[in-house]
Amino acid sequence: MVAPLSAWPWENLGCFKYLLYGPFLAKVLYSRFHDQEASEYSWCLHILVICALRGLIHQIWSSYSNMLFLKRNFRIIEHGVDFKQIDKEWDWDNFIILQALIASMASYMFPFPANLPFWNTKGFIAVLTLHMAVSEPLYYLMHRYVLHGNSFFTHHHSLHHSSPVPQPFTAGLATFSEHLMLAVIIGIPILGASLMGYGSIITIYSYVLIFDFLRCLGHCNVEVVPYQIFKTIPFLRYLLYTPTYHSLHHTEMGTNFCLFMPLFDAIWKTLNGKSWELHKKIRSNLGKSGRVPDFVFLAHVVDVSAALHAPFVFRSFAALPFSPRFFIIPLWPLTLLALLMMWAWSKTFVYSFYKLTGRLHQTWVVPRFGFQYFLPFAREGINKHIEQAILRADKLGIKVISLAALNKNEALNGGGTLFVDKHPNLNVRVVHGNTLTAAVILNDLPKNVEEVFLTGATSKLGRAIALYLCRKRVRVLMLTLSAERFQKIQKEAPVDCQNYLVQVTKYQAAQNCKTWIVGKWITPREQSWAPPGTHFHQFVVPPIFSFRRDCTYGDLAAMRLPDDVQGLGCCEYTMARGVVHACHAGGVVHLLEGWTHHEVGAIDVDRIDLVWNAALKHGLRPVSSSC
Template identity: 35%
Template sequence: MASKPGILTEWPWTRLGSFKYVVLAPWAIHSTYSYLVKDTTQRDLSNFLIFPMLLSRVLHNQIWISVSRYRTAKGNNRIVDKSIEFEQVDRETNWDDQIILSGLLFYLASMYLENGSHLPLWRTDAVIWTILLHTAVIHPFAEHIAYFALFSIPMLSTVFMKNISIISMAGYLTYIDLMNNMGHCNFEHIPKWLFSTFPPLKYLMYTPSYHSLHHTQFRTNYSLFMPFYDYVYGTMDKSSDSLYENSLTRKEEVPDVVHLTHLTTPESIYHLRIGFAHLASEPHKSKWYLWLMWPVTLWSMMVTWIYGRTFTAERNVFKHLKLQTWAIPKYNIQYYMKWQTESINRMIEGAILAASDKGVKVLSLGLLNQEEGLNSSGELFLRKHPQLKVKLVDGSSLAVAIVLNSIPKTSQVVLRGKLSKIACSIALALCQGGVKVYTMREDEHKKLKAMVSNEAGHNLILSQYGTPKIWLVGDGLSEDEQKKAPKGTLFIPFSKFPPKKDRKDCLYNSTPAMLTPKHLENVDSCENWLPRRVMSAWRIAGILHAMEEWNMHECGNMMFGIEKIWKASLENGFRPLTTSVDPKPN
């Protein structure tokens, strides 16, 4: 890449960001208005259909991106094992800019080119000439301007020949998108019988594995879409056939560690790695334009509700370990519906048994999949399957360790929120360490008092007003309770979900998580609301159990050694998150 990019490096509308599609708005509005108000004999259907055609191209490309990411995460028929990182996602966020450019060119052609408007719906000679003219196009030698110049030859030629039609133009663009996406999808899916039935087809249509060699070997397989010219000029890679056959027979990858998570909000489907790559590469935040997609969101909710089953959402590599993230197609709200409990547990159990049958070493339960009220932090599955081969991990010990090690030096803290297994362990460790723990509710105070020894019990204090500036908070923290905190309070969550930030004069830590080391590969998406290359404690715990070969479960009432797992996390390259400002010790 050039150190000083030229004037044609950036797209003209780059600075518009998410609003870049407004450059098409005047043309689309004018086209629609003209079609609606003009007489039937004067309406230009071809001009009117330009914008819907552009939308169909966006949808077509997005489907290929999602399918490609899903298939490469599973591993079957994968061609190249090269990792994708955030840098690549950032470079490719403008993948739809070429669609915007094509839209502008189509509108200009419709307006200024003779025979470029009022196109008929179908002409047989237009289709034939488009196919014949396309065979002269080889791999583009420059960037998008040259790319469009080359691939516009069949369309411009039929315009000047006065036989272009709507179908020939739309069909040609769909074909270009189909072949371009197929060549870069990184999984082989063209069946062998197709070439056996019609042998000449191997010269007329490339395969994903064929084109992948152009990107890995660089000096072979130049032809785009049609290998014919590579055969003619002797530039076909000798390994093309063997790579094709090996990719076709490649089996689904068996991971060492599986992290089992679930969908959170209706919009979260777009933030998955198999959703919108740009959204997945950023912490989960609601976007205004996703509201415009509510019909698609509603449809996806109905599909997951009725036909949903666990799917592979992500693939990573940690040293010698193969990692996968599986997702239960259920939303947060469903986990709090009692009538959904059996269905959710059945899906979790199915995922656990599937992992065990495949030979997975460790399965970590993420988010609400380990909810105590749902399955007793996974203990339900151990009772049903005592001989389970895969080790279940809820990550509680590492979550406790992270919270304890993120507390600035202090003599007192406030503990507020649902008294989970993690909360009780944190309170016990602090009281035994001589730190005074303030609770704000009598029932919570009594429960904790019964857990600690008499010697440490004097460090538990019941108080309606929390004067300490360190608050350890979990689920159930209310806005009124946050108001009781002094100015400058540091809120440290021990819950799986972040608390609502109601105080602008206070600081909020992340939910228990750590920075990942560089040897965690193929990381191009954020885990829910966490920043880039930050991983939740519950997910890290599964990796550590596999790395250290701890042949034991950690779920139900079981807790792993807090110091031991904290030390293991640091030795394996994970690092604590730091807050911007630490409050003054009390």
């Protein structure tokens, strides 16, 4: 049975909870259109503006704390934020709605912005005094003796402590009853100053927004407060807490109960003795291992819209498979500007990380748009940045670096061969992962298949698929206009299997074949030659349009990571949660198997089954069999 006041009244409304802001907006619009006095609607307008700013503060802090490429060395808890925590904190902003409703009721009882001056210095002093003298000690006592009381903690406050990695959104994760108490804490200084006749609009705005700012600061999991400040002004450490200080409350709950001021922990002897030393250690990076990842997946930006799928932009958006959403349209120009700045900065940055079998896996991103890979004059610059990332990985001691999609384009660098040939003494293993990609596609084919139609037949993947299938006595219709390239591949096949490879130059040749393997983008007109019931397997980027209703379409080759993966909280582009592209998974297998060769250039057909079996052995599963 749910404890009283532990659930939110609008818990079952989902995204429709934002309709609770509707009366405020309606009041503002009605008053504006009917030329009513400012006092009739200004309090509603101020509430809406404050709510928007509060949400923005939490979002900015969330983005900052997840920018691993900037502050990963100052992270307090180094674990990644997983999907479970993200889902639990999905409705973190419930408290903003609650306090908006409380403010609307208070406005009828007490003077609110329309009746208050814009600024009042005495009001600022009054709010600060009431906060330090009333709100801080009251919160401390309530936090220590009520929230952490056995019964209340079990039924209410334990939810807040259930997030293993504090995040700015964790500050909002609490039950309805807790936020009612917090509303009292935040309301006392504002209401008190107003009743004393010292209230002002700026005072209300400042106090509420600074309150949220400091709450996000304490939960950001990145130590942003320089230790030198406390060294210069020692008493300041008792007036302002730090992210390190507050994180210790989440790991050692019997200490550090303060709201923002450790002074009250010191007075009541609940101050954690490790607070200042740990803060110094993190900020100075002394004794911190700065663990080097074992594996890196070198990704790239697909397009401007997809760039918003990064975890440091919208965490909840990144936790779902990418798809165009209406809210990203207004952000397009700003995102483009940010990408151009990253392009000018031209440094590979850390995108996300997770742990698998105790090994740290990271995703690095080359700040290049997808279309740039097809510009001849951009080739040299792109290869330069990929090379720098490989050399950086080698210097750090990373074991395997896997190249994503266009970073291993054959025309760009020969599937990674360029870098291995240029730097023969690399300790890091460079992997394109296409061996596992080929294995995923081949194992997705029907067991009794006798004939397939293959586009992109002379590509790296197309060649490997064709050679593998002909050895299995499967007839492969290879679509290519180049007889020379076809014959070159055909000669690689065993003599008694070469007749299973057939060159075709038109799509009409496949009008009786129901198994298509698409490695080159095909138009709806070209798809029309497939007979009804055809299944389109594909390894083409971007995927082809699902044009035919009488046919089925496979997804891009991918594998589901093992169940013991930790800290994974973002989806890889359009992939489902826990699913990565096969080339990414191929690099993971390369690491887990401890293979010491580079996997670059042409695919070794003899290793396809070996890599497939190794992937299954380590718990990776084909998506088609795990859904």
